[in-house]
Amino acid sequence: MGSYEYRRYPYRRPAELDGKNKRHPVVIVGAGIAGPTLALALAARGIASIVLDEDDTVSFGSRSICQAKHSLEVWDRIGVARRVVEKGITWQQGEVYLGDRPIYHFDLASEAGHKFPAFVNLQQYYVEEYLFERCLAEKLIELRFRNKVVGIRQDPESASVDVETPDGCYTLEAEWLIACDGVRSAVRHLLGLPFPGEAFDDQFLIADIRLASGFPKERRFWFYPPFHPTNSVLLHRQADDVLRVDFQLGRDADPEEEKKPENVDRRLRLMFGPDVTWTHEWTSVYTFTCRMMERFVHGRAIFVGDAAHVVSPFGARGGNAAVADADNLAWKLTRVLEGNSPASLLDSYCSERRAAARENILNSTRSTDFITPKFPASRAFRDATLALARDFPFARAMVNSGRLSVPTVQPGSPLDTPDGDSDWQRGPAPGSAMLDAPVVHDRGGFLIDHLGQGFTVLCFAANAADLPDLPAGTAGLMVGCEGPAPAGWTSLDDRDGLLERRYDGREGTVYLIRPDRYIAARWRRPDAMAPASALRRATGHG
Amino acid sequence: MTEAAAGALRRSLNLAHPDEIYNAIVDAHKDLDDEQCRAFDARLILLLVNHVGDADAIREALAAARPEGEGKPNDR
Ligand SMILES: Cc1cc2nc3c(=O)[nH]c(=O)nc-3n(C[C@H](O)[C@H](O)[C@H](O)COP(=O)(O)OP(=O)(O)OC[C@H]3O[C@@H](n4cnc5c(N)ncnc54)[C@H](O)[C@@H]3O)c2cc1C
Numbered sequence: 001m002g003s004y005e006y007r008r009y010p011y012r013r014p015a016e017l018d019g020k021n022k023r024h025p026v027v028i029v030g031a032g033i034a035g036p037t038l039a040l041a042l043a044a045r046g047i048a049s050i051v052l053d054e055d056d057t058v059s060f061g062s063r064s065i066c067q068a069k070h071s072l073e074v075w076d077r078i079g080v081a082r083r084v085v086e087k088g089i090t091w092q093q094g095e096v097y098l099g100d101r102p103i104y105h106f107d108l109a110s111e112a113g114h115k116f117p118a119f120v121n122l123q124q125y126y127v128e129e130y131l132f133e134r135c136l137a138e139k140l141i142e143l144r145f146r147n148k149v150v151g152i153r154q155d156p157e158s159a160s161v162d163v164e165t166p167d168g169c170y171t172l173e174a175e176w177l178i179a180c181d182g183v184r185s186a187v188r189h190l191l192g193l194p195f196p197g198e199a200f201d202d203q204f205l206i207a208d209i210r211l212a213s214g215f216p217k218e219r220r221f222w223f224y225p226p227f228h229p230t231n232s233v234l235l236h237r238q239a240d241d242v243l244r245v246d247f248q249l250g251r252d253a254d255p256e257e258e259k260k261p262e263n264v265d266r267r268l269r270l271m272f273g274p275d276v277t278w279t280h281e282w283t284s285v286y287t288f289t290c291r292m293m294e295r296f297v298h299g300r301a302i303f304v305g306d307a308a309h310v311v312s313p314f315g316a317r318g319g320n321a322a323v324a325d326a327d328n329l330a331w332k333l334t335r336v337l338e339g340n341s342p343a344s345l346l347d348s349y350c351s352e353r354r355a356a357a358r359e360n361i362l363n364s365t366r367s368t369d370f371i372t373p374k375f376p377a378s379r380a381f382r383d384a385t386l387a388l389a390r391d392f393p394f395a396r397a398m399v400n401s402g403r404l405s406v407p408t409v410q411p412g413s414p415l416d417t418p419d420g421d422s423d424w425q426r427g428p429a430p431g432s433a434m435l436d437a438p439v440v441h442d443r444g445g446f447l448i449d450h451l452g453q454g455f456t457v458l459c460f461a462a463n464a465a466d467l468p469d470l471p472a473g474t475a476g477l478m479v480g481c482e483g484p485a486p487a488g489w490t491s492l493d494d495r496d497g498l499l500e501r502r503y504d505g506r507e508g509t510v511y512l513i514r515p516d517r518y519i520a521a522r523w524r525r526p527d528a529m530a531p532a533s534a535l536r537r538a539t540g541h542g
Numbered sequence: 543m544t545e546a547a548a549g550a551l552r553r554s555l556n557l558a559h560p561d562e563i564y565n566a567i568v569d570a571h572k573d574l575d576d577e578q579c580r581a582f583d584a585r586l587i588l589l590l591v592n593h594v595g596d597a598d599a600i601r602e603a604l605a606a607a608r609p610e611g612e613g614k615p616n617d618r
Contacts, residue, residue: 377580384584394592 002281003210003240004125006057009132011146014163016170023158024050025337027174029149030181032059033124034305034322036131036143038178040078041330043140045453047337050172051141052163054148058128061282062208065121065238066316068405070433071323072116073448073517075131081116083130088122089237093218096389096401100226103389104396108404113498114436115446119404121238123208124319149181152190152301159300161187176333177301180322183289185307191298197291198365200312202372203255204288205247207264208281211272212241221401223386227270232371234401242281245271248372255285288312290361290368296350304329309357314367314402317360324407324516325353331453331515335539345540348415356408363403370400407433410518414542417512417521417534427504427511427522434517435502439479440493447499448517450477450490455520455538456513457531460505464489468510471532479505514538550598551606 026042028035031053039049067084075081092109095102108118135141150169151162159177163170179187188195220235222228231248238244247267249258257263264283272278292309296302305322329349335341373379388395409432410416416430428435436448444450455474461467464486470476476489479499485491494500503511508525512534521534536542557563567586571579591600 377584380580380584381588384581384588387581388585388588392589392592395588398588 002208003279004123004281006060006125007129009056009136009143009145011056011166012144013167014144014147014165014170014172016163016172017165017167021171021173023173023175024048025175026050026178026333027052027159027161027172027176028178028180029161029187030179030185030305030307031055031128031132031135031143031145032180032182032305032322033064033127033131033319034307034326035178035180036128036135037074037078037323038180038304038326038330039141039143040080040131040134040138041074041326042334043138044078045330045334046140047334048140049142050174051135051143052147052149052161052172053143053145056145058125058132060125061206061284062123062125062238062242062244064124064127064316064319065236065244066320066404067120067122067127068316068320069114069116069118070405070407071320072120073436074323074327076116076448077453078134080127080130080134084122084127085116085120087126087239088120089217089239090117090120091217091219091237092118093216095218095220096399097220097222097225098386098389099222099224101390103386104399113438113496115448116436119316121236123238123240123242126239127319149186149190152177152187154191154299154301156299175300175337178329178333179301179303179307180305180326181307183306183310185303187301188293188303188307191301193293193298195291195293197289197310197361199287199289200368200372201251201287202368203249203251203253203258204286205249205253205258205264205267206282206284206286207245207247207268208238208242208283209245209268209278210240210242210281211276211278215243223401225271228267232401233271243278249285253285258285259283286313288368290365292354292357292361296353297346302329302333302346302349308353309361311357311360311364312368313364314371315360315364315404316402317364317405320405321353321356321360321408324356325349327516328353332540341540348413348540352410352413352415355410355413359408360405367400367402371402409433415514415520415538415540417537419522421522421524423524424522425504427502428519430519430521432519434511434513434519437494437498437502438496439499440495441490443490447477447492450492451475451513451517452515454515455535458503458511458513460500460503460507460509462507466508468526468531469528471535474512474531474535512538549602550596551602552599 026049028051031051035051039051072081094106096104135143148164149161150164153160160173222233234246236244296308304325311317332345336343373382385395385398389399411431452475457474458477460479470488478489478491479494510523510526512521514520520538
């Protein structure tokens with residue numbers, strides 16, 4: 001079944017089996033989405049890592065398909081985004097139906113002028129394939145397939161894992177052990193850590209099918225469609241003319257029966273009519289849970305992605321949150337390993353990404369409650385909303401078939417310097433993700449092309465004399481400045497005026513942007529010490 | 543709830559002809575069975591809630607409409 005060819009990646013006998021032991025700065029358990037993304041983000045900063053995976057191939061079945069803009073921005077910096085965009089399906093429109101009647105249309109491309117679209121749909125196995133290839137080409141990364149973690153010990157300075165391979169067992173010692181080993185995290189189990197949350201018993205049937213259809217590149221969601229009148233159906237385009245059809249089955253369905261090809265075909269036939277033909281790529285029946293660990297950092301073990309938190313698929317938040325976790329952790333871990341920040345900086349990884357996970361779980365639970373109402377009044381309000389949606393625009397806004405992943409806001413992080421000025425009309429506040437915009441420059445046509453691996457100072461100033469002092473280790477981007485750029489600064493031409501608009505960039509405005517492209521601080525006119533002091537705070541010295 | 547805790551939700555009469563409106567609401571349910579009543583009420587609540595538009599008032603109304611001791615406390 002399926003046209004995707006699952007390549008087996010080579011297993012190599014680890015040196016430790018022949019007695020070559022040393023302590024590694026970073027060992028990552030799990031090569032799904034989070035693990036390789038983290039390894040590449042670390043390597044981009046000069047940090048070596050070993051990535052262990054029990055398997056020797058990419059994600060079986062598609063699972064994650066909607067890759068969000070902020071993930072593409074992360075992958076852009078590690079050389080993977082272009083392939084994802086080229087292979088994937090860029091979509092921005094969505095249609096929600098009640099029965100066979102469209103009731104709500106959305107367009108995510110509200111504003112042009114971003115390097116990446118809101119979403120690219122690409123099967124998880126392709127994303128992992130591209131990440132693996134980059135990892136295998138990277139000298140600082142050792143990706144070890146068929147290496148399964150089966151034991152773990154910690155002391156204050158390090159963590160050690162016992163690893164099983166086809167050639168026997170060995171022990172690997174790391175300064176930091178990063179658990180990217182998915183929802184059933186072995187590291188979490190081995191440390192006996194709880195994973196509290198909520199399980200949902202509604203079942204969903206995924207049928208990924210290949211049909212050379214003329215289907216538009218948009219997301220479609222039906223409540224009570226004529227071809228599946230008791231429940232909902234979700235349709236997404238993927239690469240290779242593959243469609244994801246997701247049938248809500250309810251609580252009492254028999255998963256084994258539902259997975260039988262003849263039963264899947266019967267449902268699809270009702271949906272597509274008598275003339276369409278297809279082949280099956282992947283079929284599965286799933287239920288889902290929303291869970292989150294109480295802490296993401298336990299001694300020398302740090303949890304990332306599904307290992308730390310899981311959500312329902314509505315809203316495409318799981319894989320995208322895993323990427324955001326990795327991006328948040330990579331620069332902090334680098335600073336700690338290089339002795340530039342205290343280990344307590346990692347506490348902010350926990351607090352910021354737990355806040356993000358909470359927001360993701362809240363959003364996905366609300367969508368779940370709307371799509372699968374759990375008690376009669378809940379269903380009554382859901383159906384009332386749908387009934388009103390055609391004639392009343394306010395009700396359309398309440399129709400919740402999944403609120404799609406956008407960068408979460410991390411308010412009140414100890415790393416951020418709260419606004420001192422009160423006259424901001426727009427612009428990302430501290431704790432929010434930066435906004436992209438087009439610029440004119442031969443090194444790249446978008447703002448994100450000019451953000452390096454460190455902190456960035458973005459300044460709107462007409463005269464070079466008005467630029468603030470650049471704190472050590474930061475790069476300066478100046479907008480609207482005449483004349484040559486002083487040392488450390490790059491001058492960007494705000495071609496369409498979108499930078500100024502998106503950042504409320506009046507004369508003198510300065511933003512401090514973190515390496516993960518979140519805003520750490522902003523000022524109308526910072527006094528001389530302000531940027532340096534915000535930087536100290538943002539790097540855990542505050 | 544004490545008067546002091548109340549704020550956004552209007553407690554005094556705000557209708558010119560209260561009897562008329564009251565009866566209009568009741569009459570609108572007259573020939574509906576229980577399930578239809580529930581669907582009707584849900585639509586009506588959503589329409590009115592959007593019209594009110596004041597989140598504090600709506601939250602106060604949600605609390606006021608639910609007498610103490612009825613059902614389990616809503617902890618969501
Ligand atoms: C039906 C479905 C649809 C989804 N749709 C979307 C979507 O559209 N967008 C989105 O963003 N997300 C989506 N998700 C969620 C997404 O698939 C996950 O959130 C994502 O895979 C998490 O990545 P991860 O790297 O944390 O974990 P995983 O991808 O699960 O990777 C974990 C890795 O750890 C390895 N491993 C496990 N145990 C060990 C061990 N003991 N030793 C060594 N290695 C080990 C495994 O082999 C695996 O490779 C969907 C999920 C499902 C089920």
